[in-house]
Amino acid sequence: MVSYVIKRIAESIPTIIIGITLTFLVIHLSPGDPGSRFMDPSQPSEYREILQNRFGLNDALHIQYIKWLKQVLFHFDFGNSFYNGKPASGMVFSALRPTMLLAICSLIFALIVGIFLGIIAAVYRDALPDRILTAKMMFFFSTPSFWLGIMLLGIFSIKLGWFPASHLTSLYHDQLNWSGRFADYVHHLILPVITLGLPLSATFYRYIRTGMIEALESEYILASRARGLSVSKLLFHYSLKNSLIPLISVLGITIPALLSGALVVEVIFSLPGLGRTMVSAVFSRDYPIILAASTLAFVTVIVGNLLADVIYSMVDPRIRIKTQGVL
Amino acid sequence: MKSLFYFCLICAILLIYSCDGGKKVSRRSTSEFNPIKIVNGGTLVVGIRAEPESLNPLLALSQTSRNIISLVFRRLADINEDLRTFTPVLAKNWTFSPDSLSITFNLKTDVLWHDGMPFSAADIVFTYQMQTDPAIGWDGISFKETIRSVDALDDSTVVFLFHRKSPAMLMDAVEGYILPEHILASVSSEDMHKAEFNRRPVGTGPFKFQGWKDQQTITLVRNNSYYETGKPHLDRIIFKVVPDNINLLSQLKSGEVDLVESLYPRDFQALSAKWEQGQSNIRPVSYLGRRYDFIGWNLIDPDHYRQKLKQEDNSLPIEDYILPNRFFGSRKVRSALTMALDREALTNAVNYGMAIPMHGPVPLILNAYNEAANVHWPYDPQQALRILSEEGWSDTDKDGILDKDGIPFEFELITESGNTRWEQAATIIQDQLAKIGVHVSPRLVEPALLYGKLLPLKEFDAVLIGWVVGLTMDYAPLFHSSSFFTPFHFTGYYSSKYDSLDDASKKSFNPAVIQKYYDEIAGLLSHDLPYTWLYYRQECSAIHVRFKNVTIDKRGMFINPEDWWVPVKERSRIDKLFEG
């Protein structure tokens, strides 16, 4: 297992390097001057040169690239933001925390909702509850999260004022005791988590429903049923366990999608996460931040995939890592 | 050269409060000026759309950064509401030398930096060195051009020596916040942009920097050892980042945010309506701001210009670079396009009435402004069509678009992406010009490309953007031939008459003569139309009514925050949470 994990990590390093190299090329070859936003007509035009120097944009592209790569690999230094001079790695790491919080909460929310409703639908298969749920889930599966977000924000936050419309915590968060802080987080996270999690839960729902139906009809379940095992035991012990396995294989694919989704949700709910950092960095051509954020995003995806694979092989002893090609 | 425009400072104060709003406030709080009732405490939450880029006065560019800096740092003296006289701040007083070539400042001696170190004359000298260091690139560097040297006579006396006599000497001397030498002396000017200081500033102002949560909040707290004893009254000021406008507005309404400096006019009007009906605690405040929008035409042919630039021959006269643009090379065409625009409708639509149509170059806020000097191009599409047909533009192929020599009158109007007002204005202009058969394609370009490439290389047809004006102003970077190749002279306007007027105005010291030159410049530019000026905007701000003693005028929102206070019985939930 350990050697497998090491092998996977080694395999993913070229992926990351290719990714960030492409990112580097894209941003440096694109037209326009990131320094121009710091200029105004009252400044002497030589200031442009000074800015170019300050940002290290005067060297030839390959020299810039080698310099940058050396810094990243040997010093873990992604440079400083053009915008505010802060170290890019620090900015991006502090932005990763809210994103992870949002993503993990949404994933848990989606799993709970998807599994629960999937079981109900499978038990009441083709009856009214199943049909209603399947139609509902089709709706959520097809709903763009930004629209869901705007609607939730408009209704529950702006119109009704039940939930805060932005940020992860209240201003007086630090004044609260631990239970108050927890409640504060929950209060702020409910709408974003629903926005990000609901469309995802629809995916999980489909897998669970199909898996459960298959499992419930399988011979060994029918046999256990004949032996008089209780229905709840059957549901949770036998069927669910088996239908969870394909779900875990989906988790790996879900992670890039979660990050992409978080980007939009963070913009809507003004959350200080990686996605919003990326959006504003792209708009302001803040090269170091763009590079640091993309690198972190790639690494997150790869680590997430690895975790999903490891969990997968732990849950299903039959498979044991063999499926690496599929994931 | 900037300082020669000293007369710009002598400006009329326009619209401080929107009249009705102002009246109501005074009615509601008749007792707020009674000093006995002033109590300390309370928290002000300021909603901001983007994080400040830096809290270092040398590097700050955005309005947000400047606002926060104005609370943490102090100048030698602050300009008064009349934009003519100054109130001492860090200086106790000052005297001009008999030859009027130097000013001697006597400094306050009881001022402490926020870290407890005493403030001294060395800080003033150090600040001057930093401000004039080209590697740092302070954006106010032109203020210091007239200064020869700054010397500390002793710990509390500083002398500013000038190259020549000018009416703006005091202004030039006091411009810029004073920096702590004991902290910044160890930072090289190349590393200034990534100094720790930029994120945890130490100043002498009424509020101390306390903390900065990335992308969330910046907290300032009361400086208990502020040199004006008893001030400030507020416990803390929190700047809260809320990028989304809807969020910001809803938080303002719900009391989560107390102050927003720059509201969208549409939201401002809605707030004002509620305020006037007495249904709201949010006091809307509007005043003439510093921003105007315009269309810049490219007067020369971009391809020809690029070819000439490629020759890299510095000896070529400017005329060689100029091949008139096939559309906008002709002044008459520009005037026709201007007449085809319904500026009144455009102004009102995109600003919801919170702007004034603008016909000439001089910002309304300056007293050099003289509407009578401008050439007025009325909204008259018929006349515009007539002029265009005189210029050879007519719809010969009956496709609804004017053409000349087989070239249809089609061009791109570029504007900065992400600015709703400009996007809307461009779309309206497209519609208005379509009515006379001119086909405009608006194109949104992100700023780095627009200001970094398209404008500096004059690679565009027409551009719709805006300028922010300072209290001094100078048109040379925009229109004078000496700046023909610099990034902001993107229209390619070249007029020897303008050059001579500009030069003449800078040589004169007589305010009446300068005003005359200025009127002539206004007349010339509004006749030649390198720009078509669209409108001058009013600032739309709002603050919760529980804050008393608030002065807001064209100098901005944060003129006297050390005087603001909140009566105990009006304290909000947030005020109490921080106290309890």
Place this chain on the structure above:
Amino acid sequence: MQFNSPPLLEVKDLCISYRKGGISSSIKGPVCAVKGVSFSVKPGETYAIVGESGSGKTSIAMSVIGFLRPLTGTIFFMNKNIWELDRSGLRRLRSNIQPVFQNSGASLNPRMSAGKIISEAFHAIVDEHEKEKALIDLLRSVGLDREILRRFPHELSGGQKQRLNIARALALKPRLIILDEPLSSQDLSTRAQLIHLLSSFKKAYLLSYILISHNLSLVRLISDRIAIMKQGVFIEEGATEQIINNPSNNYTKVLIEASNIKNVKTG
């Protein structure tokens, strides 16, 4: 029979292995399906390989047609080592070796009509008229009606499908046809007809067959020589009658008894 002429096909020391995918299996090394098999087939001869399923018969067939690269060993066909040919050489050679598979249905593209399937085999003939004529002749020779040309595989009977397969194999006038259990999925009467058909072509076209089967009684009817295969090796090889009447290996004896071959002979 020209038993003295040089062999058409000569296989020497053939070893075939499968490498199954996945980490765990690759560690253990290759699984050998065929170990050190040698044999030769002369022109006009029918050579049968008999063994139970999984013994490696089909692997040999696949190797000879050029679908499965052997681990070691050589396969000479018409004096050319087929695994040393380049792609175009192999393609040219292929018209001389044709397979007929056990599953007659799966060998026909479900999305092509019978006519398309056959005419595709005549890809070497450019002239449309000539192609048409050759096609009709071929159909007649395998005993199929013209009207089946418009039908799709799923609309044909099992016997018709296999005749179609045989027709396709014959179209290129090959020297060697590899019959991989060609009859095992057919019913009895069809089997008899197909056996008759195959023997008649053998004479008419001077064909060689490699017949792969687990059924000794069928093999006996048409083969000249037989190899008995078990777990990847030839355990016995010889002339048909000699093997059946005089098996030297115990496994062969079991096979002969199981297939009840003596009864067939007398009955």
Place this chain on the structure above:
Amino acid sequence: MKGLINILHSDRSLQLGVIIISVICLFSILGPLLSPYHYNTQNLSESFQRPSWSHPLGTDFFGRDLLTRLMYGGRITLTVAFSATLFAVIIGTIVGLASGFIGGWLDRILMRLVDILLGFPKLFVILLLVGMGYTSLGLVVTFLALFSWMEIARIVRSDVWVAKEQLYVKSAEALGLRRRRIIFRHILPNITGPLIVSTVLLISSLILIESSLSFLGLGVQPPNASWGTILNEGRVDPVGAWWISVFSGIIIVTCVIGFNLIGDGLRNILDPKTGKKT
């Protein structure tokens, strides 16, 4: 034709999906021709009108009829989604066929590429690309296509793997047919089923991605507008001018549901194992 109708009748969700998509296509293609308004004609005096008889879905900031704009926006959205899907399917099919049929080192390289591209958070990368250049329609389509062909390639590849081992392919190979003929006449026709399903599902996911991009302000340029752009315009005031974001959102959701229903339906028909009836 009869076969087509039979297929339609065999699955309820397919039926519903086809109806929805046909209505939306008609709405987008014919709608602008029938509407009394032009999608781009401004009437500043009618800015932000609530839905009424003359403007059934209300008006936007410029006083333009929202219904007409949504119809016109449909053209843009569908064009972008369809053309990006087309490119993605072409790239994906070629890569999948090459990888699956030729195999070997080519397969390894291509699949590594697919893995790498799949590892990137799509929206991040497309946002970066679009944000760095001109946001023209053609480039948006190109970038969308460049980052969505991988799923198709995987599906095609695995189906080719299966098809390649089919006896009819082996027989064709034994005939000495050219590779190209084998790929295009024998393999490709037999993997179209799953390919069509994933194509339909790709259309719906590209509609979502395009809308997200336009929503972030990086999509289609004015005066053109996709549904995402219109939705973004509604963000100026989602409560006061609710009709803009509500209606544009509804049409995006409906359209995506339509394509998903078709995809599900086709999957049920082509591969009953994963369908409802298991």
